[in-house]
Amino acid sequence: MISGRVEKVKPSATLDITAKAKAMKEKGEDVISLGAGEPDFDTPEHIKSALYEAVKQGFVYYTPAAGIIELREAISEKFEKDNNIRYDPVNEIIVTPGAKQALYEAIVALVNPGDEVLIPDPWWVSYVPMVQLAEGRAVFVPTYEEEKFKLTPEVLQEKVTRKTKVLIINSPNNPTGAVLEKEDLKGISEICIDNDILVISDEIYEHIIYDVKHYSIASFDEMKERTITVNGFSKAYSMTGWRLGYAAGPSNIIKAMIRVQSHSVSNATSFVQKAGIAALKGPQDCVKEMNMEFKKRRDTIVKMLNNIDLVSCVEPGGAFYAFPNFSNYDKNSFKLANFLLEKAKVALIPGGAFGEQGEGFLRLSYATSMENIKEGVRRIQEALEKNG
Ligand SMILES: Cc1ncc(COP(=O)(O)O)c(C=O)c1O
Structure with a gap:
């Protein structure tokens, strides 16, 4: 019944793990999410005001x-x-x-x-x-x-x-x-x-x-x-x-x-x-401020990841994702992401979801608080050292 074109399109390979993380959170488990694909800041006030005004008018x-x-x-x-x-x-x-x-x-x-x-x-x-x-x-x-x-x-x-x-x-x-x-x-x-x-x-x-x-x-x-x-x-x-x-x-x-x-x-x-x-x-300070915050987080997450034994992480020049190589622990990024969700209670995206070249890597979003970043990576390191 469904067209061949649409049948071919697979649902996102990340759905499984995000659904599992959500279910764990709903059960009250303390899951840290490093999976987000969006900034964690509020939209600047002057942009919101322009929308209110347009609706009012x-x-x-x-x-x-x-x-x-x-x-x-x-x-x-x-x-x-x-x-x-x-x-x-x-x-x-x-x-x-x-x-x-x-x-x-x-x-x-x-x-x-x-x-x-x-x-x-x-x-x-x-x-x-x-x-x-x-x-x-x-x-x-x-x-x-x-x-x-x-x-x-x-x-x-x-x-x-x-x-x-x-x-x-x-x-x-x-x-x-x-x-x-x-x-x-x-x-x-x-x-x-x-x-x-x-x-x-x-x-x-x-x-x-x-x-x-x-x-x-x-x-x-x-x-x-x-x-x-x-x-x-x-x-x-x-x-x-x-x-x-x-x-x-x-x-x-x-x-x-x-x-x-x-x-x-x-x-x-x-x-x-x-x-x-x-x-x-309008003023562009908001863009610069967010950027400065992301840079601090990038420096922290990359340093912490490179401190984990057998993990390498290239310094990302932009966006808000770190893409470290965890293949020394598991070549299957889906298995490793599931393991880290269960044992470390950290949600992240398996690199294999982004194609063959991503296999063996994990995507960690740092569009979250510094506290979450530090605790999330600490938990990953601990889980790997205990079970790795
Ligand atoms: C690489 C890339 N392109 C495009 C988009 C879509 O952006 P928009 O929210 O403007 O549709 C995203 C969102 O995650 C993205 O990561």
């Missing part, structure tokens, strides 16, 4: 499918200021209910059945299902701990075929925290230009970055015309539940995405769009 109706023009203008200004790219707010920008919807619309708009989509492995859990729903073929490009999980042009080139249409990149990366620097992006751009590959660049963690500057691949020569840059408000402004994101790219692709959006979700919620203007145009 009756801004409660459908908007243009592409989003209200004031927000698209604010996004265009943001791209110019932060990323050094000029996008026309009328033709080259779409506002979406979350970055996830923008990614989905870009993939549906570009991928024909059988087209190959290159995805660096480990990969964020929704890319492959989205490609499957478009009946495309996901082709994995391995990234390695030894290279800090950066996508390298050499490995990328090996995976290019005549059927390659799109490359998805995500920097800073979920789950590895890897950041692609200027030189990395230059090498990747050259391959995309030489092989006529379109790029979907997921930059949702742009502002959660610690030691280096974020670069958008669309700002490189000859890349703007082949790149759809996806971003949003969830992570930078702690607005995951608000569902607000956007994409910018060539007008013909944005137009196609608007078509998909207008026939599916219509538009991002009207008053949430008004709050988005306040986020982009």
Whole structure:
């Protein structure tokens, strides 16, 4: 009864363990969660006020499918200021209910059945299902701990075929925290230009970055015309539940995405769009403060993980995840995550949920209090030393 397309899409491999952790918590067990994929801060007050005001003023109706023009203008200004790219707010920008919807619309708009989509492995859990729903073929490009999980042009080139249409990149990366620097992006751009590959660049963690500057691949020569840059408000402004994101790219692709959006979700919620203007145009101290807190936590969690015997953890340059190698304890990350949930009462995500290259690793989110981080890692270390 269910279509072949949807049958193919598997539920997230993390559901089991998160359901188990939830059940344990409900029974009153003291479970520490290092599994969250969202900031633990409240949305800044001035953004909330803009939403209340919009509702009070009756801004409660459908908007243009592409989003209200004031927000698209604010996004265009943001791209110019932060990323050094000029996008026309009328033709080259779409506002979406979350970055996830923008990614989905870009993939549906570009991928024909059988087209190959290159995805660096480990990969964020929704890319492959989205490609499957478009009946495309996901082709994995391995990234390695030894290279800090950066996508390298050499490995990328090996995976290019005549059927390659799109490359998805995500920097800073979920789950590895890897950041692609200027030189990395230059090498990747050259391959995309030489092989006529379109790029979907997921930059949702742009502002959660610690030691280096974020670069958008669309700002490189000859890349703007082949790149759809996806971003949003969830992570930078702690607005995951608000569902607000956007994409910018060539007008013909944005137009196609608007078509998909207008026939599916219509538009991002009207008053949430008004709050988005306040986020982009208001004070940015909140973004910096959250970033500083995440950096302190990153330094702590990475140090503690590297202090565990036989564990190695690459220092993540961005996002809020540590991705340590626990393969000396168990090569099966699902088994190890279950063991740690039962024995240490710590919930985390098995690296295998993010693809073959993630096997043997665990994803620990540090979007939680310093106290939870310290106690969580202490418990992991104790459980491994006792039973390891
Ligand atoms: C890599 C990546 N891209 C996109 C998203 C989706 O973001 P949004 O909440 O804007 O849909 C997430 C959320 O976890 C993510 O980790």
